[in-house]
Amino acid sequence: MAITINKVELRNLQIEDYKELKKSMIEAYPEMVDSYWKEQDIEKLLSIFPEGQLVIVADDVVVGSALSLLVTEDFAFKSRTYKQITGNYTFSTHQDDGEVLYGIDVFINPKYRGLRLGRRLYDARKELCEQLNLKSIIFAGRIPNYGKYANEISPKEYLEKVKRKEIYDPVLSFQLSNDFHEVRVLKNYLEGDKASQEYAVLLEWNNIYYDDSPKLINTYKSVVRLGLIQWQMRSLGNLESLFEQAEFFIDAVSGYGSDFALFPEFFTAPLMADYNHLSEAEAIKELARYTEAVKMKFQEFAISYNINIITGSMPYIENGHVYNVGFLCKRDGTNEMYRKIHITPNEVFHWGITGGDIIQTFDTDCGKIGVVICYDVEFPELARLMADEGMNILFVPFLTDTQNGYTRVRHCAQARAIENECYVAIAGCVGNLPKVNNMDIQFAQAAVFTPSDFAFPSNGIKAEATPNTEMTLIVDVDMDLLKELHEHGSVNTMKDRRHDLYQLKKMK
Structure with missing residues (x-):
């Protein structure tokens, strides 16, 4: 372990965190010049959706963050580029009544990687999704190792190999292990992302507790x-x-x-x-x-x-x-x-x-x-x-x-x-x-x-x-x-049945 930590805290982002946030962003994306959010951008996010902006603080230092918007499911699936989903970086696409939590950024300072801090951010997003009764979490994940294989295989083939663990991708492998499933491959998603050849994979995590029914008496009993x-x-x-x-x-x-x-x-x-x-x-x-x-x-x-x-x-x-x-x-x-x-x-x-x-x-x-x-x-x-x-x-x-x-x-x-x-x-x-x-x-x-x-x-x-x-x-x-x-579950008895080998059905 490169760094010893005495205290870790996960909490909502505050504007006072900006200087440390900026420093960690710059270190997290060294290959992307001027990739960090400006202070006015963070202020805008905090004004429209404060509960969706999260940070990891280690020994009083901001070492990672997860930033989000609320959008409609239809808009999330139709958007093909990062500019589209963020409204050309203005966040004008945010809708208070959106049923989807869209992740626009998540990162951990390289010095603090390997400590599962990113998993804490993802778990916190899932908890927020459940608390707000949102349908799902959606975002487009970079595939930073694809540049090494771009001359050999297509992005689709790369995705399949990562899923089969034949290739390791530091971003995609992590997301798939956190219960996200792929929706499609996006081309020309993030301008300047040379490592990914500007490709990304649209990913989704479904909130199994989502309830879109009217809040009527006796509609659902959890216990x-x-x-x-x-x-x-x-x-x-x-x-x-x-x-x-x-x-x-x-x-x-x-x-x-x-x-x-x-x-x-x-x-x-x-x-x-x-x-x-x-x-x-x-x-x-x-x-x-x-x-x-x-x-x-x-x-x-x-x-x-x-x-x-x-x-x-x-x-x-x-x-x-x-x-x-x-x-x-x-x-x-x-x-x-x-x-x-x-x-x-x-x-x-x-x-x-x-x-x-x-x-x-x-x-x-x-x-x-x-x-x-x-x-x-x-x-x-x-x-x-x-x-x-x-x-x-x-x-x-x-x-x-x-x-x-x-x-x-x-x-x-x-x-x-x-x-x-x-x-x-x-x-x-x-x-x-x-x-x-x-x-x-x-x-x-x-x-x-x-x-x-x-x-x-x-x-x-x-x-x-x-x-x-x-x-x-x-x-x-x-x-x-x-x-x-x-x-x-530890095992998925109902899901893991081999319907290609056997089936059970009523005769009448």
Whole structure:
């Protein structure tokens, strides 16, 4: 390290910094005579867009800077030269309502290079872009090493070789490593830039948090609160008793401000006790008679408690077939049905249940969600198709009698969270139900699983309930962390699939 630094500060540029700023500019561009900004230029920039002008100060000396304008996206892409983008160096192109941060200069004094100070400036620009809700950062980057190869390859070929790391360019290589992507090569961009042969590469960094929608109530929630209900199987005298118990839990999770309440698979099973004298296939059909009433009551609860309810699952008869279905009862009063696709051998043998044939996601006031019932989570294709449609939260109501069955559901749910870069919430029934055939014992532990990266818990478990105990689990999940993961994760599972080798698609 050529220079020892005791203190580094990144802050907004002030006019009092000009003398030191000028000195560093001259040293940064020795090959470009009179390339530095005049004091009146800096004054103009500070008057029209002070927050966009940044400096790095090392031991009270200005050693680097990043200067910016606000312009429209259309103007940024149409401008072909440095004179055009800066309004012939007058900055008349700046627009307070521009949706793009255009970088007109960034430099570090050569004496202070190699200390990653330039990266700090770039990170500060990105943070400013997010704070101002701007669409992107755009600028044209010089390619100062191109002059060495100009007689051998074209600028386009040079760009490709830099991207493949076959050639190192001190400017372009740095920008590409900071998540900027190339838009096009510009010819005759900066007059007098002999090192670049007056070529530049137009680069862009997209703000994944940009929101161009009107600021309306309930349009987007960055943090979504989930209420998972670990339901105790118990004898119930009638349907009203079930509603009373369900309302207790809905009231509880709603009282904590939950956006969703998740019930388990077949949580209505205690109502089958009255049909124990029938065969299991006939008893499940009798239980199905309650399904419409349960749906209507839960719609009422969703409205009165201002919460979206995922009703677990229950039997449903249609055209003579018994299906395992549930309902997403939204707090706006509407509802949508989901069906279990994959039916376990036990469900087929004892209850004669038929698998559904619709794979879908659901739009909610908290974003797009998916629901798969128990055994379905063991088939990765379902969740992947939902993730391709933009699903961010996967809900899994389940019913398992043994720890073996629960382990399958749990580990598959964790895998779905990792491979689809989403949250997965699971909730099941606990306890015993001795008076109902084929529903004797239950094992469950509700949990919320996350992707596995630095922004999330190291074990991929956001929260989990006490096993085999009736309780609720209240968990907050951050949607913005998923956006960050999709773009800048340690790995990009969704992006790195080899569509040239394999594809996954719905058949209907």
